[in-house]
Amino acid sequence: MYLNLQYLNNINHKSRMCFIELRLYKDSEVYKMLFSIIVPVYNVEYYLEECLNSIINQIIELNNNCELILIDDGSTDSSGEICDRYKEMYPHIIKVIHNKNQGLLLTRRCGFRLAEGEYIVNCDSDDKLELNALKRLKEIINIYNSPDIIIFNYYMFNNNDKKIAFENVFADSEVCIVDKKEILTEFIMHHTVNSLCGKIFKKSCINVDHQYQQFAKIGNGEDSIQSIEVFNNANTFVYLNEGLYDYRSGSGMTQRFDNDYYFLFKTIIQQVEEQQCKWQLCNFDQMIACKVMAVAGRAITQSRYNNWDSYKEHKIYLQKIRKDEMFKKNISYLRNVKSELQLDHFILLILLKIKAYTLICILLKMKNILEKR
DSSP states (O other): OOOOHHHHHTSOHHHHHHHHHHHHHHHSTTOOOOEEEEEEESSOTTTHHHHHHHHHHHHHHTTTOEEEEEEEESOSSSHHHHHHHHHHHOTTTEEEEEEOOOOHHHHHHHHHHHOOSSEEEEOOTTOEEOTTHHHHHHHHHHHTTOOSEEEEEEEEEOSSOEEESOOOSSOSSSEEEEOHHHHHHHHHHOSSSOOGGGEEEEGGGSOTTOOOGGGTTOOTTHHHHHHHHHHHTOOOEEEEEEEEEEEETTSSSTTOOOTTHHHHHHHHHHHHHTTHHHHOOTTHHHHHHHHHHHHHHHHHHHGGGSOOSOHHHHHHHHHHHHHOHHHHHHGGGGGGGGGGSOHHHHHHHHHHHTTOHHHHHHHHHHHHHHHHO
């Protein structure tokens, strides 16, 4: 083994000892890196250090049997500089890649290709890991004989509040083994298992050479596109009924209008439809219809956040959804999937079905007025 002593003298004592320990460990025949934590970075200078600190402290506690891969996606603020500074502080742990801007999906794929760990852990750069999350995941890996995927709960938080996003998805128990068809059904019907940050998976569950160029510009929904690949290549699943991840709320789609929201998610649903023969799920068509209706309901509701110049302009947006072939194909299932939809979404979809565009516009306008009071 060769150690560059001049290089070691340029880093602090704690990092130097960790580096030596890691090099000795890596040169042994028993070394196997457990986790590769992938963090795509883009213009998050206000949150990035909090994110990185939540990860690095846990890596050190696990005897550095992990790596942290930071991919700067062409940030225009100081995010890239923060990445480099942390790399200097923890050279034995951190890899930093600076790319031109290419979007979240392709940035994540870059991290997957570089990963050396047995498991991939995803963390968005404005979020953070719960204390001892990696230690807990390592325990589950050892107890359940290295499952392909471990799914866990996550928290929603902002400056003043923190709450569990969901729990007891597959069982009330602390941890359980889950059948693959249960996972796939939940994936289609709800959004509890869609997030890449809400699960860890073996690197063997992905094909790092798989091309996703056609989805490069997808922001919301890139998790779902890649989850299809991950689920297809996995056989063993464990659900951990604990919150291990903190998702920062208030910075996503909750109060923002995306004119292409419905048609973006239509592309994702089409990818799911292509899995019908492979997945062999009962009531597949009805589950797809439920997904289409949920997306359409969300698209209608979020349209109230746009400052429409006129009712006519708003109506044209609604008509585009109503005339879409996927919507027309699945609207016949609306009453069958009512129990899976939000009540306000169901009502708006009924109105859309009968082409009551003006009434929809008025109701959404009234909802905005009431919320401002």
